[in-house]
Amino acid sequence: EAQVTQNPRYLITVTGKKLTVTCSQNMNHEYMSWYRQDPGLGLRQIYYSMNVEVTDKGDVPEGYKVSRKEKRNFPLILESPSPNQTSLYFCASSLIGLAKNIQYFGAGTRLSVL
């Protein structure tokens, strides 16, 4: 089954404790992206990747890191989480060419930073 898998689905952590949210897709998609969703703000893009070893900043990259060492994986790293990073996070993937290809979203990761 074609899917985008995020783990964990729920995470409660404390300020400053490094964490990684994993994202994996099995559709051989070149494009992958991370978003955060906060009430009243819609989805905001954090980072995206056009292919292996190619990543770029979205609109809200501060406090986040990503890597794309393999095509299927695109982990989101919070080196020193802070309470303002409490949010719902989505990973998405697509074939290259967003002018004709839709994105497929993961189930979401709800993160609380205390």
Next chain:
Amino acid sequence: ILNVEQSPQSLHVQEGDSTNFTCSFPSSNFYALHWYRWETAKSPEALFVMTLNGDEKKKGRISATLNTKEGYSYLYIKGSQPEDSATYLCAFMRAGGTSYGKLTFGQGTILTVHP
């Protein structure tokens, strides 16, 4: 950060009503517009990808139009059903420069269809 606005913010309609809402985006350097449907406790699901001025797409009772010159897209739902209740999101993609791959979402329109 680009300005992508959706209106109204929320909408309540009765089952059987037809409804529409708007996504406004910058009219310069247009590349693509995406529409997504997002049901509570689920993931966003793509409805349409639109690229050409005057484009019209249809999926069942849902259709969308695009005007890139004036910077807006309409989403229409004909004969709304309770299962259409969801948040509808549009996302704008700008052409050229270092922005390729960057998607800016509107804040969404929350549709509630009452039986």
